[in-house]
Amino acid sequence: MSRSKQGKERITMMTRRTFLSRTGTGAVVVGVAASELGFPAVLRAQKAPLVVCGWGGTTTAAQREVYFRPFERETGIKVVEASPTNYPKLKAMVESNNVEWDVVDTADRMIFSGIRENLFERLDLKAIDVSKIDPRYVIDHGVGHKAWSTLLSFSTRKYASGNHPKSWAELYDVAKFPAVRSLRNAAFDNLEIALMADGVPFDKIYPIDVDRAFRVMGRIKPHVKVWWQVDAQPVQLLTDGEIDLTTLSAARIIALRDKEGAKADCEWNQGIVHMDWWTIPRGAKNKDAAMQFINFAIGAKQQAAMANQIPFGPTNRDALPLVKPEVLRNLPTSPENLKRQLLSDRTWWGENLTKVEERMKGWLLS
């Protein structure tokens, strides 16, 4: 019976003949027959695999080690990976009622559009223990599980000994810091950066004064050589020495500095903290296992293990003490780093994203 537990996917991948020859038990024959004849799920494999969609690359590799394999060992539920998280795909799946993902690692900017468009299941808080999670990161349709920061990042070929720009105001100061600059091709983060550069304190950033932000950005526009689309671009351009200053996510720049030995580093001052969320798409086929998985993955031990692999900030209060000391200084949510950073307001972005991003497109072209 053990093989049939691995679920339908495994069965359909083999021909019936090889399948029977490998197992040879009567119970399996019943299982196969049931699945082929469309019998109710209860007669088929008892534990269907769980499909978890993440961002791919090194993040998924780390999640496999600290979340997926241990979860499989603990529950016997096989985890199937999908990537990358893609909002249009999620929306198409839910709207066509053909949901292939059970759990999705969702970004801030997607979650509010998704809730508005009714793409997510409500979480069952009886099945998920959120008592240790920072309450700011528990909402009806998701649990925040990894914080990441947008940081001022620079080439150490250009700025070797701590003489780099240390604030957004200095990034904007082209006279004092002549350099090849790069910014993201989006209003997201850039509006906050402009306001901070103009001297607005953290607690006055939201709601964003969009007109003022665009006015301030007008000062830097002629001096930005590359408006990057995906973060692989600034990673490559920093490595090649093609740009000197850019914005980049903390995990990417730290991996570049520590693992790939590129001549690059980052400044935590005035970083912008974002959150990624575990969500369950509406109509997910394996909802119960999905709740079980989220409950497992937000545990202190698991989140700490994840942070030790890739410096994303844990949201479980008990996780930080379990993180290695040398990793702690790289975490967006370490006490030291957190107090120097701005928390991105996802509600503001959920309401204004489309409007300001469209304005940004026009602004960049003019």
Place this chain on the structure above:
Amino acid sequence: MATELAIRAAPVRRPWETGWGWLLLPCLALLAGIFIVPLLQLGATSVTQPEPGWGNYVRAITTPVYWRVFATTFNVAAGVTLVCLLLGYPLAYVLTTARGHWAAVLWAAVLIPFWTSLLVRTYAWMVILGRRGIVNQTLMALGLREVPLDLLFNRFSVTVGMVHILLPFMVLCLYAAMRGIDRGLLLAAENLGARPIQAFVRIFVPLSLPGVVSGSLIVFITALGFYITPALLGGRRDVMIALLIDDYVSQLFNWGMGAALAFLLLAVTLVVFLLANRILGFDTIMGARRDETT
């Protein structure tokens, strides 16, 4: 005219005249299933999301930004087509005459890039044209420049990258047309007193026009939909329409507007195609019979 004669010589029979037209059915069914139906769905999306009505089209037509992006798209595509033609024509001509080792080397030069990943070739240009790239290092080592030239992230680098990717299409189309030209006609012209250059311009060039037209069309239309190359090699003003459509679908989550822009691109492309057809008469050049009695 020589072109007319050449066309008349080859009888063209339409599929339904031969009795074998039904062989097209699987292809047509496939086309209907994976192209026509999704296209219609896309059309429906453009007038139903986010709100029912023509709102997306009205906005696209009344907002100057979209006009600018369309203008950029057609400008870049036209420029790339022209450069491909200027580079590809002599190359295709040489390919039709080259023999032995030279032919092998030339074909490798055309085909190896053709088989290389588009992304790899685009990144290669970033390495070549960069501040610390080969070109700038050479210029600075020779003392020709003090500071590096800005070769990347502008219209120039977009054009270079796209030409590199699309040139093989142009060369293959031109080669196919040129190979079929009877060189005896050139000899005959010279025999009748034409200088070689005259024979080339008045005999060879007109006979190669079908290749010029089909190559230019393939390059132009493919260039209109380019996405990765302008995104990676372009500056902030080099935004082509495919980039904007992708932004609407994957960044702004507004499928309706993305679909409307895609349909506008399709419509504008068709209009350009039909206009060019009226002026240049593609169907005559491409070998179809326009009128039996002429």
